[in-house]
Amino acid sequence: MRLPIRSFFSIPLAILALCCALTAALLVLPARWLMLALPSDAMVAIADASGTVWQGSAQLALGPEGARYLLPQPVHWQWHDGALEVSHPWLRGPVRIQPSWSGLKVSGQNLRAPATVLTAFGAPLNTIAPAGQISLEWQSFVMGHLPQSGTLATGRWTQASSALSHVRPLGDYRLQAVAKDGTVQFTLGTESGVLSIKGQGQWQKGRVRLRGTAEAAENATDAQRAALTGLLSALGPVTNGQSRFGTPR
16 A cells, blocks of 8 residues: 555654754753752762753762762853863863764863862861862873773872861872773872872772872971871871871772
């Protein structure tokens, strides 16, 4: 049985109309729907959002549920030249997230923020109440794809200080993430200062595993060593003046 010509043409027209309707719906999809996409136990939560998923802004909160740190300025995004551009005052420039044949490509960028934001990540950071500046610089990468070798990101804590010690500043510190043999490895070290910190770690099963030590540097005075006692005790068990700390096992 042949379909009438009018019915034959109505099928592709109906499909085209449906595609146009879906496209139009996506273009105006409320940004607030993004709040439903993140699990409640995520370390990043959307406190409020406006606009659409293609162009809008959102207020972000960092940390575990019930103890989150609300960022003072909103994150903005827009679709531009085939990529989603995300911007924030803490970023040196927009981060571009672009679809490719190999996956979502994220551009490299540099971020600077007050060290107080670290309190959102729980103990012992919320106990030592860090101050100073933190910076994070990362290379471009494709989500879900890890290179065999090379530096992935470098984080720094400069002019570091803590509410548990009147020694200011404590020093400058660096955390580096590198790819090696299909894994992500971390190295924590001291660039300068009266508090010496060092450590090693890996990214395992979606979590950072880090172990390290902290102690007064060789150039620290007796008064500075005494002023570091409370801070070292808060970081972890102290033996012979050396504190051992690490992420939960």
